[in-house]
Amino acid sequence: MCGIIGYIGKKKALPILLEGLKALEYRGYDSSGVAFLKGKNVNIIKAVGPIVALEKKLNLDEDTFVGIGHTRWATHGVPNEVNSHPHTSGAVTLVHNGIIENYNELKSFLEVEGVKFKSETDSEVAAALINYFYEKSKNILEAIQKFKGKAKGSYAIGLIVSNDVNKIYVIKNMSPLIIGISEDGHYLASDVPAILNRTDKYITLLDGEYAEISFESLVLYDNEGKEKCIEIKTFQGDATCIDKGKFEHFMLKEINEEPDVVKTILTKYLVNDALKELPDLSKYRGVTIVACGSAMHAGLIGKYIIESHLNIPVTVEIASEFKYKKLLLNKEDVVIAISQSGETADTLAAVKIAKSVGCHTIGIVNVKESSIAREVDNVVYTLAGSEIAVATTKAYLAQVIILYLMGFRNEMNKTMSTSFLKIPNQISKLITSYDYEKIASYIEKNESVFFIGRLIDYALCMEGSLKLKEVSYIHSEAYAAGELKHGTISLITDGTPVFAILTDQNIADKTISNIKEVKVRGAKVILIVSESLDNVSKDVYDEKIVIPSIYKEIDSLLSVIPLQLIAYYCAKLRGCAIDKPRNLAKSVTVE
Numbered sequence: 283m284c285g286i287i288g289y290i291g292k293k294k295a296l297p298i299l300l301e302g303l304k305a306l307e308y309r310g311y312d313s314s315g316v317a318f319l320k321g322k323n324v325n326i327i328k329a330v331g332p333i334v335a336l337e338k339k340l341n342l343d344e345d346t347f348v349g350i351g352h353t354r355w356a357t358h359g360v361p362n363e364v365n366s367h368p369h370t371s372g373a374v375t376l377v378h379n380g381i382i383e384n385y386n387e388l389k390s391f392l393e394v395e396g397v398k399f400k401s402e403t404d405s406e407v408a409a410a411l412i413n414y415f416y417e418k419s420k421n422i423l424e425a426i427q428k429f430k431g432k433a434k435g436s437y438a439i440g441l442i443v444s445n446d447v448n449k450i451y452v453i454k455n456m457s458p459l460i461i462g463i464s465e466d467g468h469y470l471a472s473d474v475p476a477i478l479n480r481t482d483k484y485i486t487l488l489d490g491e492y493a494e495i496s497f498e499s500l501v502l503y504d505n506e507g508k509e510k511c512i513e514i515k516t517f518q519g520d521a522t523c524i525d526k527g528k529f530e531h532f533m534l535k536e537i538n539e540e541p542d543v544v545k546t547i548l549t550k551y552l553v554n555d556a557l558k559e560l561p562d563l564s565k566y567r568g569v570t571i572v573a574c575g576s577a578m579h580a581g582l583i584g585k586y587i588i589e590s591h592l593n594i595p596v597t598v599e600i601a602s603e604f605k606y607k608k609l610l611l612n613k614e615d616v617v618i619a620i621s622q623s624g625e626t627a628d629t630l631a632a633v634k635i636a637k638s639v640g641c642h643t644i645g646i647v648n649v650k651e652s653s654i655a656r657e658v659d660n661v662v663y664t665l666a667g668s669e670i671a672v673a674t675t676k677a678y679l680a681q682v683i684i685l686y687l688m689g690f691r692n693e694m695n696k697t698m699s700t701s702f703l704k705i706p707n708q709i710s711k712l713i714t715s716y717d718y719e720k721i722a723s724y725i726e727k728n729e730s731v732f733f734i735g736r737l738i739d740y741a742l743c744m745e746g747s748l749k750l751k752e753v754s755y756i757h758s759e760a761y762a763a764g765e766l767k768h769g770t771i772s773l774i775t776d777g778t779p780v781f782a783i784l785t786d787q788n789i790a791d792k793t794i795s796n797i798k799e800v801k802v803r804g805a806k807v808i809l810i811v812s813e814s815l816d817n818v819s820k821d822v823y824d825e826k827i828v829i830p831s832i833y834k835e836i837d838s839l840l841s842v843i844p845l846q847l848i849a850y851y852c853a854k855l856r857g858c859a860i861d862k863p864r865n866l867a868k869s870v871t872v873e
């Protein structure tokens with residue numbers, strides 16, 4: 283989702299801005315733009331589509347040392363040049379990430395004051411409001427304070443003022459923004475990896491804070507406008523991300539990284555007493571998991587594991603729903619937020635609500651030092667490394683593994699631990715054992731696909747279904763196998779592909795009956811079955827993928843590997859933009 287970059291320093295700004303915009307591409311965007319100062323003049327260049335379209339319009343040798351840039355993921359107004367950032371109003375030019383919720387009200391007020399708007403965006407309203415206050419006082423810091431008093435919603439803003447040639451101003455509220463610090467100057471960015479080529483030193487801003495940045499100085503102000511000490515941090519995460527290596531797409535690369543990711547997590551937690559470093563969930567009255575999308579699907583698996591092994595009730599809440607419902611939580615409950623990016627606005631908001639009612643909060647987060655990681659009481663990092671493909675694969679699996687370890691924490695013994703340690707090898711074998719492209723070719727022409735399974739297998743189906751639809755644009759649905767006949771079975775006709783996951787001995791017969799129900803109605807069944815249950819009669823399925831049997835619940839999670847690969851190959855066969863599916867963003871920073 284929208285990305286912000288900025289630079290003020292000794293070096294020419296445009297190559298730095300362009301490099302930063304490219305590093306932010308993974309977040310998802312549909313247009314981009316830069317603004318830079320030459321003397322007192324603000325120059326703005328924008329383009330719709332990929333960054334290369336903007337690059338073609340830029341003279342990278344331009345003598346400018348101050349600039350801001352933006353990748354826009356459209357929310358208010360279609361993706362076109364007028365709506366893309368930077369936006370200017372009078373002396374103020376800015377880039378904005380987030381949503382000004384009361385922008386309609388503010389716009390009406392400003393229109394009465396004579397302000398004319400060019401775009402449909404809430405961001406132009408932010409520029410106009412700051413400029414409105416700036417024109418009155420000619421003091422930009424005062425104008426920023428007044429803007430904060432009036433604007434509601436989320437905003438990370440990078441701002442230049444045409445009369446104030448050697449400064450960039452930033453404002454942060456509920457949207458991510460960091461300031462990078464190096465000997466050659468200062469940077470601003472939505473996340474640290476965007477500037478890692480330049481510096482690993484940075485500062486973070488709390489909500490409501492703002493800063494005045496010049497080449498030599500950096501002044502940080504708290505929410506009340508008082509000067510505040512800055513605390514410089516050094517990035518500890520993985521910087522080796524922006525390279526596909528030998529793979530055609532990041533998604534394929536990241537799937538192939540899964541054995542190593544699991545190995546890293548297990549190596550950390552399955553030695554000595556390290557598992558005890560994970561929070562002990564058994565001491566709480568109940569667990570509520572808040573997350574979105576795939577992270578929520580990981581939470582559903584966590585529910586089964588934690589309930590079975592720790593005997594405490596677990597509720598999984600879609601974070602965007604959690605915020606608006608009546609909460610029956612108290613201090614005896616723990617709320618676990620799961621997030622790859624650590625910036626998902628809905629999940630972050632859910633954490634804040636959970637804290638406000640006194641719950642202990644735990645984050646299962648991939649991106650170090652992200653907003654959710656900083657907000658929760660206790661963070662467990664998923665150690666998956668940078669994930670670039672918009673569709674999550676390795677980070678999802680890492681979330682699931684962490685949830686398994688939390689569930690098994692108090693009963694892990696040598697035998698179980700040996701079973702866990704087999705996972706990486708078995709994933710590697712699964713990746714290479716089947717011709718997933720061939721299986722994908724059986725379904726890529728279909729417009730609708732179903733996934734069925736029970737309990738954990740059902741949670742896996744939900745993830746398999748999401749993966750397929752988001753990258754290949756084939757419509758798909760996941761159903762609890764026993765639920766299909768309550769309506770959806772009417773959609774099964776001759777040749778409809780149905781993925782059936784079968785890894786749980788206790789309910790295998792029931793699921794097989796459900797598979798037969800679709801088979802006799804013409805479905806083309808792709809059976810994903812654990813080795814220990816691989817005695818299903820041949821007339822029940824058309825294709826079969828056998829998952830190695832390691833340990834009962836572990837077998838189920840391995841089934842996500844074929845599902846991710848089949849989704850990948852379907853997308854490839856259909857010529858889709860695999861790493862950046864249309865309309866999607868990696869980091870969903872608006873609610």
Ligand code: F6R
Nearest residue numbers: 575576577621622623626673674
């Ligand atoms: C799907 C996908 C999304 C994310 C969701 C939450 O492949 O990636 O559904 O899982 O947007 O994102 P995070 O985990 O960053 O909070």
